[in-house]
Amino acid sequence: MNKRKYTFFSILFLFFLSALMMLRQLKTPGYFSVFVADSFVYTSRAWQFIEALKEGIIYPRWLPLNFWGYGSPTFIVYSPLAFYLVAFFNVFTNSLIAAMNITKFAALFLSGVGMFFLVKEFYSKKIALLSSCLYITFPYTIFQFYSVGTFSSTVSFMWFSPIFLFTCRYMKNRHYRDILYAGACYGGLILTHLINAYMFTFVITAFIVYMSISEKRPKDLIIAPAVIAIGILISAAYVLPLIFEKYFLNVETFIGEAGGDSWPYYYFLILPNLTGKLPPDHFWTVYYEKFVFYVLFFAILILLFFLRILKLRHDKAMGQTNTVNEFFLGVSVSSLFFLFGISAFIWETVPFFKYVQFPSRWLNITTFAVIFLSSSVFYAFNAAPNHKKGKQYFFIALLFLAFLFLDYRYISSAPEFAEKELIPVKSINWDMCVLPGSADINRIDKDTDFGKRALIIKGEGKAETVAWKSAERIIEIAASQPILLRIRTFNFPGWKAYIDGIETEIKTEEGYGTILVDIPVGKHVLELRFKDTPIRRYSKIISLFSFFMMVLFVFLKTRRIRLLKQK
Numbered sequence: 001m002n003k004r005k006y007t008f009f010s011i012l013f014l015f016f017l018s019a020l021m022m023l024r025q026l027k028t029p030g031y032f033s034v035f036v037a038d039s040f041v042y043t044s045r046a047w048q049f050i051e052a053l054k055e056g057i058i059y060p061r062w063l064p065l066n067f068w069g070y071g072s073p074t075f076i077v078y079s080p081l082a083f084y085l086v087a088f089f090n091v092f093t094n095s096l097i098a099a100m101n102i103t104k105f106a107a108l109f110l111s112g113v114g115m116f117f118l119v120k121e122f123y124s125k126k127i128a129l130l131s132s133c134l135y136i137t138f139p140y141t142i143f144q145f146y147s148v149g150t151f152s153s154t155v156s157f158m159w160f161s162p163i164f165l166f167t168c169r170y171m172k173n174r175h176y177r178d179i180l181y182a183g184a185c186y187g188g189l190i191l192t193h194l195i196n197a198y199m200f201t202f203v204i205t206a207f208i209v210y211m212s213i214s215e216k217r218p219k220d221l222i223i224a225p226a227v228i229a230i231g232i233l234i235s236a237a238y239v240l241p242l243i244f245e246k247y248f249l250n251v252e253t254f255i256g257e258a259g260g261d262s263w264p265y266y267y268f269l270i271l272p273n274l275t276g277k278l279p280p281d282h283f284w285t286v287y288y289e290k291f292v293f294y295v296l297f298f299a300i301l302i303l304l305f306f307l308r309i310l311k312l313r314h315d316k317a318m319g320q321t322n323t324v325n326e327f328f329l330g331v332s333v334s335s336l337f338f339l340f341g342i343s344a345f346i347w348e349t350v351p352f353f354k355y356v357q358f359p360s361r362w363l364n365i366t367t368f369a370v371i372f373l374s375s376s377v378f379y380a381f382n383a384a385p386n387h388k389k390g391k392q393y394f395f396i397a398l399l400f401l402a403f404l405f406l407d408y409r410y411i412s413s414a415p416e417f418a419e420k421e422l423i424p425v426k427s428i429n430w431d432m433c434v435l436p437g438s439a440d441i442n443r444i445d446k447d448t449d450f451g452k453r454a455l456i457i458k459g460e461g462k463a464e465t466v467a468w469k470s471a472e473r474i475i476e477i478a479a480s481q482p483i484l485l486r487i488r489t490f491n492f493p494g495w496k497a498y499i500d501g502i503e504t505e506i507k508t509e510e511g512y513g514t515i516l517v518d519i520p521v522g523k524h525v526l527e528l529r530f531k532d533t534p535i536r537r538y539s540k541i542i543s544l545f546s547f548f549m550m551v552l553f554v555f556l557k558t559r560r561i562r563l564l565k566q567k
Contacts, residue, residue, distance in 0.1 A: 003125070006125050007125065010116060010125065010128070010129045010132075011113055011116070013129070013133075014109060014112040014113055014116065014129075014132055014133070014136065015109055017112070017133060017136050017137070018105060018108045018109035018112060018136055019105065019109075021108060021136055021137065021142060021145075021407065021411075022101070022104065022105040022108060022145070024146075024411050024412075024414070025101040025104065025105065025145075025146075026101055026102070026105060028101075028416065029095065029097055029098065029418065029419045030097065030416040030417055030418045030419060031043060031097050031100060031101070031416070031417050031419075031422060032101075032145075032146050032147070032414045032415065032416050032417075033147070033150075033151075033415065033417070034147045034148050034283050034286070034287070034415055035283060037430070038150055038151070039417040039421075039422060040422060040425070040426045040428065041428055041431065042100070042150070042151040042152075043096060043097065043100070043422040043423070043425055044063075044065065044066075044425040044426055044427070044428050045063065045074060045078070045083060045428070046083050046086045046087075046096055046099075046100060047096055047423070047425040048060070048063040048064065048065055048066075048425070048470065049063070049075070049080070049083040049086070049087065050083075050086070050087045050090055050096070051470060052470035052471065053087050055469050055470055055471070055472075057470060057471055059075075059080065059237060059540065060075060060080075060470060060471070061073050061074070061075040061076055061241075061494075061530070061536075062074075062075075062470060062471050062492075062494075062530045063075070063428075063470070064468070064469075064470050064471075064489075065425065065426075065427045065428070066427055066428045066429070066431070066434070067427065067428075067429055067435065067439075067441065067444070067490070068427055068429060068444070068445070068446045068447070069427065069453070069488055070439070070444060070488060070489060070490045070513075070514065071489050071490055072428075072431070072434040072435060072436070072490065073245075073249070073434060073436070073492050073494075074428075074431070074434045075238075076241055076242060076245055076246070076249070076434070077242060077246070077249065077251065077433060077434050078152070078194075078434075079152060079190065079191050079192050079193055079194050079238060080191065080238060081155075081188065081191035081192045082103060082151060082152040082155040082156075082192050082193075085103045085106070085155070086099045086100050086103050087099075089102045089103055089106075095419070096419075096423060097419045097422065097423070100151065103155060104145055104151070104154055104155065106158075107154055107155040107156075107157060107158045108136060108141070108145060108154075108157075109136075110158035111135060111136070111141075111157045111158045111160070111161065112132045112133070112135055112136040113132065114158060114159075114160065114161025114162050114165065115128075115131060115132040115135045115161050115371060115372070116128045116129060116131070116132035117161065117162075117165055118161040118162075118164055118165045118168075118372070119131045119132065119372065119375045121165060121168055121169070121172075122168075122320075122321040122324060122375070123321070123375050123378070123379055124379075124382070126382065127375050127378045127379055127382060128375070130374075130375075130378045130396070131371055131372070131374055131375045131378065133400070134371055134374055134400075134403075135367075135371045137400060137403045137404060137407060138367060138371060138403060139403055139406040139407055139410065140294055140363060140367050141157075141367060142406075142407045142410050142411065143290070143294075143410050144157075144364065146410050146411055146414035147287075147410065147414050147415065148283060148287060148360075149364075152192055152193045153193050153195070153196055153361070153364070155192055155193070156189055156192040156193035156196045156197070157196075157364065157368075159185050159186070159188050159189035159192065159200075160189075160200065160368050161368075162181070162182075162185040163182050163185045163186050163189065163200070163204055163227070164204070164207070165182075166178045166179070166181040166182035166185065167179075167182045167204065167207065167208065167223060167227065168324075170182065170223060171211060171215070171217075171220060171223070172320075176553075176557075177553070177554050177557055177558075179223060179226050179227060179230070180230060180550050180553060180554060182223075182227045182230075183226065183227045183228075183229070183230020183231045183233075183234065183550075184230065184231070184234055184547075184550060185231075186200075186204070186227050186228065186230070186231030187230065187231035187232070187233070187234030187235040188234075188235075189231070190231055190232070190235040190238065190239060191234075191235045191238055194242075195355060195356055195357070195361065196361070196364070197231075198352060198355070198356070199356060199361065199362065199365060200365070201228065203331055203365060204224070204227065205224045205228075206327075206330075206331070207327055208220060208221065208223045208224040208227075209221065209224070210323075210327045210330075211323065211324075211327070214323045214326075215320070215323070230546070230550070233542060233543070233546035234543055234546050234547055234550070235543065236539040236540075236542040236543045236546070237536075237539045237540045237542070237543040237544075238539075239539070240535055240536075240538075240539035240542070241533070241535055241536045241539055244535045245493060245533070245535065247437075248436060248437055248438075248492060248493060249433060249434060249435065249436060249437060250432050250433055250434075250435050250436075250437055251433045252433075253432040253433050253435075254355065254357065254433040255354045255355055255357060262357070263277075263278065264354070265347055265354055265356065265357060265358070265359060266341065266344065266347070267284070268284050268357075268358045268359050268360060269339060269340060269341050269359055270291065270292060270295055270339045270340055270359075271340050271341055272341050273288070275288050284358075284360075291339075291360055291363070294363060295336060295339060295363075298332065298336060298363070298366050298370060299336065301370055301373075301374075302329065302332050302333060302336075302370065302373075304377075305325075305329065305332075305370070305373040305374070305376060305377065306329060308376050308377055308380055309322070309325045309326065309329060309373070309376055311380070312325070312376055312379070312380065324372075325372075325373060325376055328369040328372050328373050329369075329373065331365065331366075331369040332366050332369040332370055332373065335362040335363065335365040335366040335369065336362070336363075336366055338359050338362045339359045339360065339362060339363070343359075378396070381393075381395075381396065429441075429446075435490075436490045436491065436492045436513050437513075438490070438491060438508050438513035439490050439512065439513025439514075440511050440512060440513065443511055443512055444512055444513075444514070445488075452488070453465045453468060453473070453487070453488045454473075454475045454485055454486070454487055454488070454526075455485070455486045455488070456483050456484070456485055456486075457484050457485075457486045457516075458483060458484035459479065459481050459482050459483030459484060459519075460479070460480045460481045460483065461477060461478055461479035461480050461481070461483045461519070462477070462478045463475055463476070463477045463483075463485060464476045464477075466525075470530075471529060471530035471531075472527070472528065472529050472530070473487060473489065473526075473527070473528040474525065474526070474527050474528075475487075475525070475526045475527075475528075476523075476524075476525055476526075477519050477523065477524045477525070477526055478522075478523050479519050479520065479521050479522060479523075479524070480521065481521055482518065482519065482520055482521060483518075483519045484516055484517075484518055484519075485516065485517045485518075485519050485526065486509060486514055486515070486516055487514060487515040487516075487517065487528060488514065489514065489515050489528070490513045490514060490515070491506060491507075491508040491509075491513060491514065491515045492530075493533050494530050494531055494532065494533050494536070495515060495528060495529070495530055495531075496528070496529050496530075496531050497515070497517050497526065497527070497528050498526070498527040498528075498529070499517075499519065499520075499524050499525070499526055500524055500525055501527075504517065504518070505517075505518070515528065
């Protein structure tokens, strides 16, 4: 079989293997998550996001149902790309839950394909196929996709391999377009899940530094800031508003500071075990023993891979691959280190490290590193004498069967929430990090009857709500004397008020954070629109311009190469 056919059939096999692993989600009209709250949160966000897109809002940021209908700028804080994918698949399925499950399936498949091409850069296609199959069937991967992994986090796994792949290709071939591709994928990771992008930044930066020192090529150090800069430029539409507008929110509640329902990171360390301080039905309390098992399991695998890589260091044919293996060995050990209390000085010292929130997130990095290291074992098996290969193949088959057995247990026992439980979507009232800082959740009206969306709190007159959309409210008013109108919407930068088409001042109700508008005597139409602030508008321009320039550069470079080949 020629190279292209082998690659094609490998990708096709990975597609069907991913479909097999995700079959229960693909055929069941339910969402899978260990958290009932997560199920409501992600389906609610996805539904509101899609409804805003239907209204013609290209980049929805305001979700109107949250906090008992007062709304919240959720997508100022959270990355939007996974929800764009849901919206895309929703066009074909007309089912929100099915679209979310297909998005997760696509992420698992693309994660496997990415691992295939990454491993193929250092080993044979056969070994690459084995490693990518291992990634898709690895029990911790399935554990994430069916139980404890949050929606956007699992979708973001598909970006890990391409970032490494294009970085490695640049180091090997010195083609600048590979830096652009790596940066674009890094931008995709930011736009999918910011926390995983933050964690992965340490990994890819350490990789570039390690390879530059090992290969004695200090010029390669420029790759790290280049990839990060390109990623930030492409994701500027999301990143810049978050940086400049997070001060209007309560983001500290995300890490258990300044109130909120979150807990600090050290409650979720393997050691010391502080599960007794958490509710008995909390996911960390329930699954703590499973996480301990995986930490021990990873430790055993890392030890075995360490012994194997020591032997391969004498294999001159391995070359640069040995250096990469050594790096991933260090990553796997370091990522486990962050699960123990001894790493507290890092959590407390490194900026934003606490925002990782759950140390167990690092096990996703461990999984990625361990799967790549498994390639060295498959390489050793493939290089073994013919009379030993039978035993080697038997061991590989046994390994996959053991993993499939664990996968089956996770899949069959995974908590499922039926579509009728999740749709119509619920109001998300506890996500305090997206609550505007001027609002006091303890003082606002929590009545879910939204009949009084526009309430006259001073003066005489009538107010009738004509339209109430994601980012627009239209209210017809007849005022017999000047009135003060209270709108059931939190004030946040971007809201603009227009009386009969003329912009007017918006006030903020003290202590409540809601919108107040002064209305003069007479009949008027009040329009409220959630528009882009200057930073949001300019950040979109930066993203579009950066993406356009990247495409233009790649096009011109490719065209030049073709012309040179023709000559």
